Amino acid sequence: MELTLEVEGFQTARVVQCVGEPHESVHVIIRRALIVSDLADHELVEVIEQDDIVVAENVLARELPHHRVKVHLTCVVVHFEGQHAEHFFASRARWSRVHHWACDKFEVAKDACPNLELYEGSPKGPALNEKLPVGKSKDCLAVWLVKPGPEPYGRSA
């Protein structure tokens, strides 16, 4: 059976036709379509039905009354040491996911990655709390992955 997936988060919504079996979970069908279309990081995507009803993980395709669902993705462009890369994330994905994705993307050493921080809007912008969700945005969010500078301290009290 076919589901119509409307992907919001781009300048214009994209429509993806998804094919699946009636006994498959709607979420499984949608995530497969997102992977195949290489649209986004598909984890944690929230599937919404008409009237903004969230489709639960265990809903099967045959149980969906309208066969039309939507997901919201948020565009994030990460800047790191003169490079930048753009990716779409589920709007409820945490910033920690963006951090890890960026470290992989820019091949940051595993021990160095945790000591970088995400700053909003510029390399000196406010820090982002990585426990919080990326959220929805019509525009692409620009963030910088930065190593905070050293802070002076005294060696003896």
Next chain:
Amino acid sequence: MADRLSEDLASLEFQRGFEQQFWQLESRNDHLVFVWLIAADERRFLAVLDCTSYGDEPILGRFIDPETRQCSSSAWPVGNAQFEQWIKFKGTPLFICWDQDREGLNHHGDWRARQSWKRNPNQLVAYLDFLRQMLHLPSRGYERRPLNHAA
């Protein structure tokens, strides 16, 4: 003359830190500002920032017990030897050894000439952001504990 401390407390930068759940203003009593700092393990520490001569002089920061309002060692975040380079959570006095802290400058007279606390437009947010990094960046050495860990 406008109260610069009030302006900085009302600033977008301060509000942003609150929205990001890094800190929360508890109260203000004239030059004393009481702020909750939220650490990476979601533990909360109450800091009192003495902002006497704000702008001209560095802030004096200490952590206090939220019940007794006393500066006791149990109210301070703890960490490894690296952490202890900045956050003096043992001994007497308990203080923050940083070139933008007034007590830090009392212990390191050579720091005063740097006037580091004047280099950021928002002195208060700069101070809070320093504490935020101390409680969030792994390299700073803060000891993360589960919330139900007995003190």
